[in-house]
């Protein structure tokens with residue numbers, strides 16, 4: 001039985017082409033900056049992002065942590081969303097390792113933070129307060145229905161950051177889902193931010209790795225910070241060779257993932273006992289609720305699992321589904337039929 005794993009796009013397995021590239025990769029010591037594939041990936045990532053420089057890191061979590069550690073000195077404050085991955089799911093690393101105070105502001109369903117709230121959150125110079133150092137956004141926003149955040153909004157936040165002498169970071173774990181949904185280039189979307197982290201290992205289907213992009217000075221400091229955190233990876237060309245295929249070839253895959261997400265959301269919307277706001281589905285992530293008098297959450301999850309379909313209950317009777325590389329249109333149709341059968 002095929003397993004249709006809709007829990008996350010982090011479960012993607014590399015294609016044969018990626019596996020072959022890993023096998024064939026010519027390697028060197030990347031801490032000495034002698035690995036050709038890493039150097040090439042970093043160069044291409046810098047060009048793609050419109051930034052001066054880029055750095056391969058082991059994970060999105062480390063990419064965000066390094067960015068915060070470079071932008072913020074100890075005891076300063078970073079403004080971020082209360083539903084952001086960095087606040088909720090990164091083990092409090094920014095405070096544990098950076099002594100950075102997080103100032104969490106409400107994320108609305110579209111992943112945005114009210115601009116006035118951001119302005120009001122910036123600290124005035126007073127001995128009682130930490131100094132504000134950074135504003136961080138997430139794009140697409142995982143917990144906010146995978147919403148893509150527009151350039152217009154990013155630029156407005158960037159203006160506020162610049163007016164107040166603050167840095168701006170984007171957790172772009174799924175930034176290529178945003179550029180695809182918004183039909184914009186990465187360099188244009190993040191033109192006015194200081195740094196971005198994007199993941200190779202989610203929609204881009206690589207087994208490991210993320211990339212941080214920013215100015216030459218920022219990346220130089222990030223490189224030192226990566227070493228301090230134990231993220232210098234030696235023959236990292238086995239990761240970069242996969243990453244090069246991903247950033248050059250997987251754009252069409254992401255469009256397909258979005259089309260599959262639309263198909264799935266449309267189908268779920270027609271099933272009695274399920275509640276989904278399909279207008280909120282803009283990329284590859286969706287949330288829906290179980291509203292059935294006859295089928296319990298436990299039964300639904302178990303029966304779907306028996307059909308080979310996996311997904312998470314994120315809170316009571318509320319579930320997340322994520323489309324990604326390896327999930328085909330016929331898998332979506334099979335999934336919808338399984339839901340229909342169980343709920344009827």
Ligand SMILES: Cc1ncc(COP(=O)(O)O)c(C=O)c1O
Nearest residue numbers: 059060061062085138142171173
């Ligand atoms: C929005 C977002 N940022 C960062 C991360 C962290 O990435 P990693 O799992 O590579 O540490 C994730 C992981 O799912 C994510 O969804």
